[in-house]
Amino acid sequence: MPEIYAVIMAGGRGERFWPLSTPELPKPFIPLLGSSSLLQETVSRIQPMVPLNRVLISIGADHYNVARRQLPQVPSHNFIVEPMGRDTAACIGFCALHIEKRNPEGMMLALPADHYVGDASAYLKTLQLGIENLEGASGVVFGIFPTRPETGYGYILTKKPARGSDAWPVIRFIEKPNASKAKEYLESGDYFWNSGMFLWSNQTLLELFQTHMPETYSGMAKLRPLIGTQGSDTEISRIFGALPRISIDYGIVEKTSGLRLIPAQFAWDDIGNWASLERALSPDASGNTIQGSCTLLESNDCIIYSRDRTIATFGVSNLVIVEAYGKVLVCSKDRAADLKKLVSALEPNEG
Amino acid sequence: MPEIYAVIMAGGRGERFWPLSTPELPKPFIPLLGSSSLLQETVSRIQPMVPLNRVLISIGADHYNVARRQLPQVPSHNFIVEPMGRDTAACIGFCALHIEKRNPEGMMLALPADHYVGDASAYLKTLQLGIENLEGASGVVFGIFPTRPETGYGYILTKKPARGSDAWPVIRFIEKPNASKAKEYLESGDYFWNSGMFLWSNQTLLELFQTHMPETYSGMAKLRPLIGTQGSDTEISRIFGALPRISIDYGIVEKTSGLRLIPAQFAWDDIGNWASLERALSPDASGNTIQGSCTLLESNDCIIYSRDRTIATFGVSNLVIVEAYGKVLVCSKDRAADLKKLVSALEPNEG
Numbered sequence: 246m247p248e249i250y251a252v253i254m255a256g257g258r259g260e261r262f263w264p265l266s267t268p269e270l271p272k273p274f275i276p277l278l279g280s281s282s283l284l285q286e287t288v289s290r291i292q293p294m295v296p297l298n299r300v301l302i303s304i305g306a307d308h309y310n311v312a313r314r315q316l317p318q319v320p321s322h323n324f325i326v327e328p329m330g331r332d333t334a335a336c337i338g339f340c341a342l343h344i345e346k347r348n349p350e351g352m353m354l355a356l357p358a359d360h361y362v363g364d365a366s367a368y369l370k371t372l373q374l375g376i377e378n379l380e381g382a383s384g385v386v387f388g389i390f391p392t393r394p395e396t397g398y399g400y401i402l403t404k405k406p407a408r409g410s411d412a413w414p415v416i417r418f419i420e421k422p423n424a425s426k427a428k429e430y431l432e433s434g435d436y437f438w439n440s441g442m443f444l445w446s447n448q449t450l451l452e453l454f455q456t457h458m459p460e461t462y463s464g465m466a467k468l469r470p471l472i473g474t475q476g477s478d479t480e481i482s483r484i485f486g487a488l489p490r491i492s493i494d495y496g497i498v499e500k501t502s503g504l505r506l507i508p509a510q511f512a513w514d515d516i517g518n519w520a521s522l523e524r525a526l527s528p529d530a531s532g533n534t535i536q537g538s539c540t541l542l543e544s545n546d547c548i549i550y551s552r553d554r555t556i557a558t559f560g561v562s563n564l565v566i567v568e569a570y571g572k573v574l575v576c577s578k579d580r581a582a583d584l585k586k587l588v589s590a591l592e593p594n595e596g
Numbered sequence: 597m598p599e600i601y602a603v604i605m606a607g608g609r610g611e612r613f614w615p616l617s618t619p620e621l622p623k624p625f626i627p628l629l630g631s632s633s634l635l636q637e638t639v640s641r642i643q644p645m646v647p648l649n650r651v652l653i654s655i656g657a658d659h660y661n662v663a664r665r666q667l668p669q670v671p672s673h674n675f676i677v678e679p680m681g682r683d684t685a686a687c688i689g690f691c692a693l694h695i696e697k698r699n700p701e702g703m704m705l706a707l708p709a710d711h712y713v714g715d716a717s718a719y720l721k722t723l724q725l726g727i728e729n730l731e732g733a734s735g736v737v738f739g740i741f742p743t744r745p746e747t748g749y750g751y752i753l754t755k756k757p758a759r760g761s762d763a764w765p766v767i768r769f770i771e772k773p774n775a776s777k778a779k780e781y782l783e784s785g786d787y788f789w790n791s792g793m794f795l796w797s798n799q800t801l802l803e804l805f806q807t808h809m810p811e812t813y814s815g816m817a818k819l820r821p822l823i824g825t826q827g828s829d830t831e832i833s834r835i836f837g838a839l840p841r842i843s844i845d846y847g848i849v850e851k852t853s854g855l856r857l858i859p860a861q862f863a864w865d866d867i868g869n870w871a872s873l874e875r876a877l878s879p880d881a882s883g884n885t886i887q888g889s890c891t892l893l894e895s896n897d898c899i900i901y902s903r904d905r906t907i908a909t910f911g912v913s914n915l916v917i918v919e920a921y922g923k924v925l926v927c928s929k930d931r932a933a934d935l936k937k938l939v940s941a942l943e944p945n946e947g
Contacts, residue, residue, distance in 0.1 A: 264908075542938045543931065551924070557615075559938040560928030564912065573902070573924050577911030580894065585895045587910040 363512025388437025714863025
């Protein structure tokens, strides 16, 4: 079987998890669900399947130091540093060039670094099914059975797999729907959430770039001879900076026929904002989800995260309360998804 | 006119304003309403009427250092240190002995150190009216026109003053009423809130102790020769510690006939808990009362006090949010009066 390379995509900004996340320390690098960061958890989770020398960490230049510090076990040449953010198509294309250099026959498993996975062993089984079903497909996407009419995710329309097969043929990708569409998708049974996790033959992926993103591919062709060479940072930066800002979904995945979907056998959440923490952690009997030093009295259905201090609540409900780095956030759970609005309202030195 | 001595009573514990107030730094010593502590504000307010050498600060031994630090302008021998807390009757009796020693003909103006006064000049005018109406009365109490059916204060039943007089004859004192009684008192027009501010001839006050609190008076008689002497701390402590724990209201005021009431001409609040802060400070157009570094978005009717850090709120209402000394409080405004319950629930090292 071809060698599998995991590409762990640890991009992102710091707004949705303010004040714990910051531009210097965005979501993948914060210990949202325990003592390890989401990035560290993602690397640990894949390790039984992919040896560390084939785990590539895709990060922005600003986060190189923190990523190295958090992942001392990952070989230094496995940190694929983007000179600047150019969305996921450029990110994955750049990593595909690195994999091609190491093994032109390799597979790429692209994994976001900042998602919640409920059961690591079921996760590995799901990925294994993906590997087994890649042959003959243009690529494999991992889908999540919808459990609510979520309007914050993209959906994937499939048809039922052939008897004896685990792979659902993909019909098409659907952008984030409105509430009534989301309800319809939930009830239909043929739709999945797009987890953002993909598996490709690296060679096929490069061909898909050539077909569907010729401009990006032409930039990649210029980058190809520079990969792994010394002293080419400036030139890489110049070429990479000229790549179009397009997501892999929009640029490649939605245009690709012959994709197969493997349904996730594990609880999953993209932890899009503070309010989603209660889906990834277990709320207590009063519905409170607590991390850190907290005392709650007559309080219910709150999400509380204390980094350094003690938080005490009395007679409150449905709040997100977070303390970190000299800042305190008190936010209605309903408004947590719009936290960017608050962060924009903060004085520059408070953000 | 007899010399007037102000006794500023700065006792109290730290529970109602947790986490800003603590047993080491109870309510009178914290800057609740601005940059000065309530005690400092009380001393400044009375100064135009009572020179500093006649301003006595009644404090517990634990708070001597902080009181001296906050009031460097007050002569050191004016800090009347109680060896332990024995409620307000013992406090005022002890101060009466000190005044007697300095001037047996003096007047005592007893003032709580931890109240809000809206207009310092109207306050002084009210006190002046008290002084003018003391002659011929057993004492003067200062009353507040009720503005709401408050169940947290004691009330004073009066009758209308004689034509041309400012003093309302006191009929009787009434303990904290239930809601329907409070409503009745509010509507009647003959009831005042008891502000806890009193004016007495010091000589008359000592006689009232002798009449109504003979046990306390007998202790005071033993303390009398020790006042202002060196090396008598242990003995003072022993005698003071044996005084009954009774409030001045219960022990003397409620039993005294011939009291006169002067209505306060100023906005007043006893600032009993965090929720009362919005009566003493001016809420903004959204009903928010803010002290310290705060950013509010889509938030209303909150009381927010930040000592050291930045508090940001989004989509919340009717909350008390306080940050101080490594603790964060988020409390429903409705429950702020019961904050002791939360403080009791905290781990000993969190309180």
